[in-house]
Amino acid sequence: xxxxKDFPFPFTNDQYAYSNxxxxxxxxxxxTITDDxxxxxxxxxxxxxxxxxxxxxxxxxxLESQWExxxxxxxxxxxxxxxxxxxxxxxxxxxxxxxxxxxxxxFIFRDSSSIDFEPLDVAGRHVQEDLIIMGDRHxxxxxxxxxxxxxxxxxxxxxxxxxxxxIHTPVPGIQKDGxxxxxxxxxxxxxxxAAWERKNWSITVTNKLDxxxxxxxxxxKHRKEVTAENAGELIHLRxxxxxxxxxxxxxxxxxxxxxxxxxxxxxxxxEDWLKIFYSNIKTLPEDIAEYKGILNYxxxxxxxxxxxxxxxxxx
Numbered sequence: 001x002x003x004x005k006d007f008p009f010p011f012t013n014d015q016y017a018y019s020n021x022x023x024x025x026x027x028x029x030x031x032t033i034t035d036d037x038x039x040x041x042x043x044x045x046x047x048x049x050x051x052x053x054x055x056x057x058x059x060x061x062x063l064e065s066q067w068e069x070x071x072x073x074x075x076x077x078x079x080x081x082x083x084x085x086x087x088x089x090x091x092x093x094x095x096x097x098x099x100x101x102x103x104x105x106x107f108i109f110r111d112s113s114s115i116d117f118e119p120l121d122v123a124g125r126h127v128q129e130d131l132i133i134m135g136d137r138h139x140x141x142x143x144x145x146x147x148x149x150x151x152x153x154x155x156x157x158x159x160x161x162x163x164x165x166x167i168h169t170p171v172p173g174i175q176k177d178g179x180x181x182x183x184x185x186x187x188x189x190x191x192x193x194a195a196w197e198r199k200n201w202s203i204t205v206t207n208k209l210d211x212x213x214x215x216x217x218x219x220x221k222h223r224k225e226v227t228a229e230n231a232g233e234l235i236h237l238r239x240x241x242x243x244x245x246x247x248x249x250x251x252x253x254x255x256x257x258x259x260x261x262x263x264x265x266x267x268x269x270x271e272d273w274l275k276i277f278y279s280n281i282k283t284l285p286e287d288i289a290e291y292k293g294i295l296n297y298x299x300x301x302x303x304x305x306x307x308x309x310x311x312x313x314x315x
Contacts, residue, residue, distance in 0.1 A: 004270055006034060007262050010199040010239050014279040016288065021198050022186070022244075028195035030243050030256045031073060031127045033081055037100060040128045040209070044149045047210055048125070054214055055149050056121050057160040062145035065133050065252040066119035067110055072247070072254070073123045073131075074105075098126055120145050129243075132255040134187075140164060141184060141253065148212075150259045152202050152238060153293065155213040172287040187244060187253060195245040202292045203301075204238045207261050226297035231304035232265035235297075237277070268308045278305040 078087035124147035
């Protein structure tokens, strides 16, 4: 669970607006270590063990980029957190040491027999982020490999191999004014080695990180339990810090997703956040509210927020 000081609060405007909101990162980091590292790594590995086909998918064409991603992530961890991680590469011989978990990965670059899982899967077992590789082909971007343990109401199994624009078709308003085409052009122009970050938010009921479509019957039912009295405990603001990096060698795109959850009972402790969050929920278009799973309990949520804002219930 994220604390207020570390939480990547996503709202900058008083009203909801769909935008790319990407900023370039310097340095070009793709992953972040937080206080929840061991807990979330443990959960990822449990999900990968119990539901491997749901949580990891790849096409053979992605293998070269998988190797590049694994070395890139291990090098980044060692570079920015040298007390916690070490990585050495001599020729094709590689050694990654995870001092937080007291583990190591010894492997030969591009030799699949030297690792227990596919390279992207190996790398993903050492970071909190979900990892996606978008293959950049002449006719578009395609989801060619992914380790996805913490999805927000979508399915890696369903979108595996799909083109970028097709994956995002369900998003309301994404086709308006050619917005999705602009986003794809933006991604296609990212320079090799450059990284960009954006924040995407939604709301979830309970503090469950893994909410794939396949298990909707288990977690979706809790949306009916929300009241103005229990909203502070049940409802969580869910923020995905999404980063895009153009791979320097293979020129495919690495997409990392770090998910943070904050219960409303903590969010309301920050008065500025409470006000801007309320304004966004109040003005959220109905189709967006439905897409984000809020529509069925938005009135209860607003009553809870208004009570803490000291307002009377509005008609």
